[in-house]
Amino acid sequence: MTQAVRQPPAAQQADVSGQQDAVRRRVRRRKGVRAAAEGWSFIAPGMVFVLGLSIFPAAWAFLLSLQKWNGFAEPKLVGARNYTKLVTDAEFWQAVTQTGVYLLLFVPTSVLAGLFLAVALNRQIRFIGFYRTAIFVPFVASAAATGILSTYLFSPQYGLVNNLLRLVGIPAQGWLEDPHQAMIVIALMSLWGEAAFTTVIYLAALQDIPAELLEAARVDGANPWQTFWRVVWPELSPVTVFVTIWQAIGALQLFDLVYTTTRGGPLDATKTIVYFLWEKAFKGLEFGYGSAAAYVLFAATLLITLGMVIYARRKGMEAF
Known part of the structure; x- marks a missing residue:
């Protein structure tokens, strides 16, 4: 009957420590993703508002600069x-x-x-x-x-x-x-x-x-x-x-x-x-x-x- 090879105590401790580090990294990653999501949820409405009042008018103004339009007729x-x-x-x-x-x-x-x-x-x-x-x-x-x-x-x-x-x-x-x-x-x-x-x-x-x-x-x-x-x-x-x-x-x-x-x-x-x-x-x-x-x-x-x-x-x- 083949006996299971038992690892030295130091190797077992290293495996356990590595597993714990991996768990901690996953926990930190989840917390970071959750914190980022919470932060974006707070600033997203304001950012959409600001971008809507800046990027959209700027893009529209650039399009107008390539057109001839008096505000009434077809551009x-x-x-x-x-x-x-x-x-x-x-x-x-x-x-x-x-x-x-x-x-x-x-x-x-x-x-x-x-x-x-x-x-x-x-x-x-x-x-x-x-x-x-x-x-x-x-x-x-x-x-x-x-x-x-x-x-x-x-x-x-x-x-x-x-x-x-x-x-x-x-x-x-x-x-x-x-x-x-x-x-x-x-x-x-x-x-x-x-x-x-x-x-x-x-x-x-x-x-x-x-x-x-x-x-x-x-x-x-x-x-x-x-x-x-x-x-x-x-x-x-x-x-x-x-x-x-x-x-x-x-x-x-x-x-x-x-x-x-x-x-x-x-x-x-x-x-x-x-x-x-x-x-x-x-x-x-x-x-x-x-x-x-x-x-x-x-x-x-x-x-x-x-x-x-x-x-x-x-x-x-x-x-x-």
Whole structure:
């Protein structure tokens, strides 16, 4: 009679341990699948809602950009004709130029103003909470309110700014009615509302800088200016990249303030790309042409963002 070969105790323990490990892995896998399913069940409705409001309109807009449609008649497929028409459209290129001017006026100024205000507010003084709140109030004001305020301040006839200029003997200016000054006024009013955003971001970054770094700089004999440029500014580089990209995207999408003040005038001096596509699509009922302009704007925004991110990473200022 053949006797069963009995394994050594060590081998038996190894088999049991391996079986237990396999059971534990299966249990962990089931728990992970269950947790993932529960997580997806929570976010799925919201994700479907968000995707439905983003991907579907984007796909439909791209389809419209390949068509000629006035909203009533049967759409007619024209291929890339809307895009080629943009290349030769002088009105479109004027809108591109005006948007570029606004971008150059607004973005650097808003970043520098936000940095200056954040440094000024990053201290423990009396009523500091009130000052920080007061800086942020214009950011939550609506575009309509900002537009009404702009009209009141810069009206050539009864505006507060011209009244102050008259008191010091300076001739009244045209402001929003002057093609050479209107975009500057738009940039100033945008700065009044949007500089609060960069201020808050910079203020949070300043408070996140380790106190040991600042103390070490003072111990080494650095004055406040040297401490800022040698210690603080390098720590703020990623934040600067972020706010620059954010403000640039916002500048490319300027519409509401123009709509509530100048309606693209005078003489199209404040007509931006977004106002141009809105005018073509919703006033001229050229939905395909307006959608093509929107996708050109999307491509420009994407290229600027990618360029900034690549530059930041090469310089070691990764913000994403």
